[in-house]
Amino acid sequence: MAQVLRFFPRQALPPGSAGQTFYSEIFEVPNAAQITAELRAYGISGAPVGSAVSATIQDCMTPQLDSWRDVVSSAVSGSSQAQFITASNLCRFVRARVQPSVSAAMISFEGVARDAT
Secondary structure, three states: OEEEEEEEEEEEEOOOOOOOOEEOOOEEOOOEEEEEEEEEEEEEEOOOOOOOEEEEEEEEOOOOOOOOEEEEEEEEOOOOEEEEEEEEOOOOEEEEEEEEOOOEEEEEEEEEEEEOO
């Protein structure tokens, strides 16, 4: 069975976002063998050359949600760009972390978790 993960569905990162960290809601994916996700930039402003919006899928095994590990990361550096990433060997809980080095952006970061069976 598949589960849709809308980490950041069409999310506006407000002006002054550079250097901040944003976290998605937490999803429970106890049987997920793999997550395939897309990070898409619809618009980026105030971006010096080389600036980007990076996104990371993190996972955690414990219900206390106290020990997150980075599983896979990706970044987009311009408008109308998309990056696809795949994560496997996941723990029970997942979330996404977004870190812009741009002034403002409109992005989405969504994925699908697929069970092993």
